[in-house]
Structure formats: C-alpha cells, structure tokens
Amino acid sequence: MSRLLQMNAIILFMLAYLLSYVDRQILSLLIDPIQMDLHLGDTQFAYLNGLAFSLLYAVLGFPLASMSDRNPRPPIIVAGVILWSLATMACGLCNGFWSLFICRVLVGLGEAALAPAVYSFLGDIVPKEKLAGTLAVFFLGSFLGSGCAFLFGGSLLSIAEHYNTTAFHAWQVCFLVVGFPGLILGVIIAITVHEPAKRRVTGPHVPVRQAIAFFRHHKTFFCLHMLSYTLLAITLFSLFSWMPAQMMRIHHMTHVELGLVLGSIVIICGAAGVFASGFCIDYLTRRGVICASQIVAATGAFLASGPLVFSVMTSDRHLAVPLFALAFFFASFPMPPSATVLQIVVPVPMRARFSATMLFCNAIGGLSGGSILIGMLNDKVFQSPLAIGTSMAIVAGTASVLGGVLLLLSMASYRSVYAAQLHQILAHDTAVRHSDMEEQAA
Template identity: 85%
Template structure:
C-alpha cells in the first residue's frame, strides 16, 4: 500500500472515530434539557449514557471482530458508520425513556464495528515499531469528537432553542444535526479505502476454542491487563460522562460557556495526552524497553488521580478548570497502550477478537459500570444532585489508582508472553524465508 493510501485510510478512520464520539458524547452535554423534558433521574440518565450504548457495543463486538479476522474490513466499517449515524438521528425523534434507550442501543451496535476492524487493519499496514504512534492518531478522534460535541453542542443547543421552527425540542434537533455527517463519511470510506493487497494472515481461521485456550494459557497477563485498563476506562469515561453535570450544577456554567471550556480542554489536553502517550511508547520501544506500554499507562494513571479529585471536589472554578485539564491530559495516556499491547502479543488470526474482548470490558465496566455507579451514588446514597463531585472522586479516583497498580503487577507476565511471541515470530520468519528461497 502506498504512503498516500495509507495516510488516507488512517485519516478517514480517525474522522470516523471523531464522529462516533460526537454522536456518543452529545448526550452528556444535553443532560439538563433531556432530564427536564423526559423527567429522568441521574440513574436513568446513566443508563442512557452508559448501559444502553454498551449493551450491543460490548456483546456484538465479538462476532464483528471474528468477522474482521476473516473478511474484508472496509465494508464492515462502512456499515457501522452508517448504522450509528442513522441511530443518532433517530434519537432526535424520541419522546420517552425507552425509545431513546433503544436508539442508543443501536448507536452502540454501529460503533461496535469500528474499533476491532480498524485495529486489525492498521496492524496490517503499519510496522510494529510505529503502531502505537499510528493508533494514537486514530485515538485522537475520540478527543476531537468529544471536544467538538462539547464545543459546538452548546452553541448548537442555543441556536436550536432560539430558532427552532419545528415541534421538536431543541435537544432533539441537536441529535438530527450531529448524526448527518456520518452518512457522508460512510460513503467516502466505501469509495476510497480498500483491503490491503497483502493481509497478514498466519494460517487458517482460528476457532474460538483455540483463542480461549490461548487466553487461559496466559490468563495472568490477560486478566490483569484487561481489568487494569477497564478501571482506567472508568476514570476516563467518568470525566467524559459526568463533568458537564458537575460544571453546570456546582459552577453554574451555561451550556455555551460549558461547551467552550470543556470542549477546549478535551480537544487540547486529550489530544496532547494521547499523542504524547503514543510517541513515548514508540520511543521506549525503539530503545528496547519491553514494558514501554505499561510504563506509560501506569504513569498516566497515577498522575491523573490527584488533579482529578481536586477538580471535582473544589468549589473554586478557577482551580477546578486547570485541575480538570491536567487530569484529562494524564487520563488519556492509557488509550494507545491498551490497544497496542494486544496487537503485538496476540497471534494474528486472534487479534480482532482479543481487541473486542478489551472493548467489551471497557464498555461494560468502564463506560456503563462507572457511569451507573456514579448515578446511583447520587440518587441513593448521597441523595443530592450536588453530590456529583464526591461521587466522581470516589469512583474515578479509586479506579485510577487501582488500575495503575494492576498494570504494574502484569509486567512480569507480559515479559514472558512477549519473549515467547518473539521466539515464535523468529521461527516463522525463518521458515518463510526458507520456503521463498526454495521456490526461487
């Protein structure tokens, strides 16, 4: 694949991830008007924001990942983009909890097709020593998308409130508008991205039983790795999901002001964090540091904890905003290593399915579990919307520390697995070279 086609594919995938996060995160900004119009509590809103999205996103990630291991990946990506875009627009036609819940489930179904297929695709066109940096470019889409959802969502809501000529609520108009660009992007990907001519497939399709056996063979590493990154996902998704409510309830920000502040932080600090993380991993890997990914992720986890807790507990807006920016910068560090490690140590035919397993853990535990736990603490323990900061500090702060500890504990098992995979790859390369020489 030429460098131009490679760059084109990476850019389009990043834009798809960007739009997926706009469609996913716009709900967090609209918490006020949606709760008012549909009469929802924090727990119900958390179900819409986390559980509804993650249901099919998590479960169907496995068959879609298996499909990505065997079939051309661009059509899978295109189908996902178009589905979640249509489902987002359908959210704008909902007038009750269950109809909105159903549409959010379909948004999650569409987005489930994206990440496993893209991970597998990029690992085929990018050398190992540059994979973390390339994945960091893809992950930029999550922060650019979330930032745009906050940055422009507040202004869009204000415009919809003042110039709405329809019978729809302003928040419904927002869903219709933000879902539309995905339809055009899906068509662009369909016409410009092709499957690599030389796909890295090491042997025939591997049955699920063999993938499970590989997991069990290295269960110490995979258990610690996935649980650790799930806890770090709790930290990051808690900031995504509940920081708008925190800023509006405690610091009394308007939607427009909130969008400008949070949007700028998410775009600048999130993008800088994920880019820094990927480059640090590539640098350390080039220097021969085997556990480069874990070192970078653990550093981010520990450094994010203190500013995170300060940002959600202080009543001083001038302290809360810079602390949130610092926390978000470090909380974004774990995103590239969580995917990079699996692409390196998992055999090629199993990569997409292990990536789907990681996404399942992140969705159920990180996005859904963390968000619902915060909502339940507000509604049932503290029984006050103003306790949102304390709930976030307990859930997100604890998860950040525990996640970092688990990743430290998984380093020895990772070294063993990495060494075994390197040995197998050397044997495979030697056999392949011998076969080519005999053929020549």
C-alpha cells in the same frame, strides 16, 4: 498499499472515530433539557449514557471482530458508520425513556463495528515500531469528537432554543443535526478505502477454542491487562460523562460556557495526552524497553488521580478548570497502549477478537459500570444531585490508582507472553527462509 492511500485510510478512520464520539458524547451535554423534558433521575440518565450504548456495543463486538478476522474490513466499517449515524438522528425523534434507550442501543451497535476492524486493518498496513503513534492518531478522534460535541453542542443547543420553530425540542434538533455528517463520511470511506492486497493473516481461520486456549495459556497477563484498562476506562469515561453535570450544577456554567471550556480542554489536553503517550511508548520501544506501554500508561494513571479528585471537590471554578485540564491530559495516556499491546502479542488471526474482548470490558465495566455507579451514588447514597463531585472522586479517583497498580503488576507476565510471541515469529521466519532456500536450490 501506497503511503498516500495509507494516510488517507488513517485520516478517514480517525474522522469516523471523531464522529462516533460526537454522537456518543452529545448526550452528556444535553443532560439538563433531557432530564427536564423526560423527567429522568441521574440513575436513569446513566442507563442511557452508559448501559444502553454499551449493551450491544460490547456483546456484538465479538462476532463483528470475528468477521474482521476473515472478511474485508472497509465494508464492515462503512456499515457501522451509517448505522450509528441513522440511530443518532433517530434519537431526535424520541419522546420517552424507552424509545431513546433503544436508539442508544443501536448507536452502540453501529460503533461496535469500528474499532476491532480498524485495529486489525492498521495492524496490517503499519510496522510494529510505528503502531503506537498511528493508533494515537486514530485515538485522537475520540478527543476531537468529544471536544466538538461539547464545543459546538452547547452553541447548537443555544441556537436551537432561540430559533427553533419546529415541533421538536431543542435537544432533539441537536441529535438530528450531529448524526447527518456520518452518512456522508460513510460514503467517502466506501469509495476511497479498500482492503490491502496482502493481509498478514496466514493459514486457515483460527477457531474460537484456539483463541480461548491462547488466552488461558497467558491468563495472568490478559486478566491483569484487561482489568487494569477497564479501571482506567472508568476514570476517563467518568470525566466524559459526568463533568458536564459537575460544571453546570456546582459552578453554574451555561451550556455555551460549558461547551467552550470542556470542548477546549478535551481537544487540547486529550490530543496532547494521546500524542505524548504514543511518542513516549515508541521512543522507549525503539530503545529496547519491553514494558514501555505499561510504564507510560501507569504513569498517566497515577498522575491523573490527584488533580482529578481536587478538581471535582473544589467549589472554586478558577481552580477546578485547570486541575481538570491536567487530570484529563494524564487520563488520556492509557488509550494508545491499551490497543498497541494486543496488536503486538496476540497472533494475527486472533487480534480482532482480543480487541473486541478489550472493548467489551471497557464498555461494560468502564462506560456502563462507572457511569451507573456514579448515578446511583448520587440518587441512592448521597441523595443529592449536588454530590456529583464526591461521587466522581470516589469512583474515578479510586479506579485510576487501582488501574495503575495492576498495570505495574502485569509487567512480569507481559515479558513472558512477549517472549513467547517473539520466539514464534522468529521460528516462522526461519522456516520461511529455509523453504525459500530449498525452492531456489531445486
């Protein structure tokens, strides 16, 4: 694949990730009008924002990843983009909890096709020493998308409230508008992105039992890796999901003010954090630091915890906003290494399935579990929507510290699996060279 086609694919995948996060995060900005119109509590809203989305997103990631290991990946990506875009638009036609729940499930189903296929695709076209930086570009879409959802969603809601003459509520109009661009992008990807002429997958398809055996052989590393990044996903998704409610309830921001503040922070600090993380990992990797990913991610986790807790506990808006910006910058550090590590140490035919396992843990534990736990603390323990800051501090702050600790504990086992994979690659390369020499001699 030429350099130009490679950059085209990376940019289009990043745009797809951007739109996926717009469609995913717009719900958190619309929390007030949706709760008012549909008469929902925080726990029910958490089900919509977390469980509904992650239900099929997590479970169907496995068969979709298996398809990505064996089949051309661009059609899988295109189908996912079009499905979640149509499902987002369908959210604008809902008038009750269960219809909105089902549509959010379908949004998750569509988005489940994107990440495993993209990880596998990029792993084929990008050298290992540049993979973290490339994935940082892809992950940039998550922050641009979330930022755009906040930045333009607030203005869109305000416009819809003032000029809407249809039978739809303003929040329904927002869903109809933000879902449409994905349909256009899906067509563009279908036309311009094609499967690489040569895939790095060699040999027959690896059965599931062999992938499970590989996991069990290195279970200490994979358990620590996936648990730590699930905890860090709780931190990041808690900020995504509940910071709008925190800013509106405690600091009395309007939707437009909230969109400008959170949108700017998510785009600038999230993007800066992802690029800083990818740059540091690539820099340390080039200098022979084997555990560069764990060091960078753990550093971000520890540095995010303090500002996060203080930002959600203070009643001073002028202090809360810069502290949130600092916390979000460091909380974004774990995103590139969470995927980079798996592309390095997992054998090529198994990569998409291991990526799906990682996404399953992040979705069920990080997005769904963390969001529901915060909602239940508000409704059942503190019994007040104004306790949102305390709930976020308990859940997100604790998860950040524990995740960083587990990452440090995983370093020894990572060295072991890294060495084993490196030995296997060297042995394979040596066998190929001997085979080539024998063919030449013959």
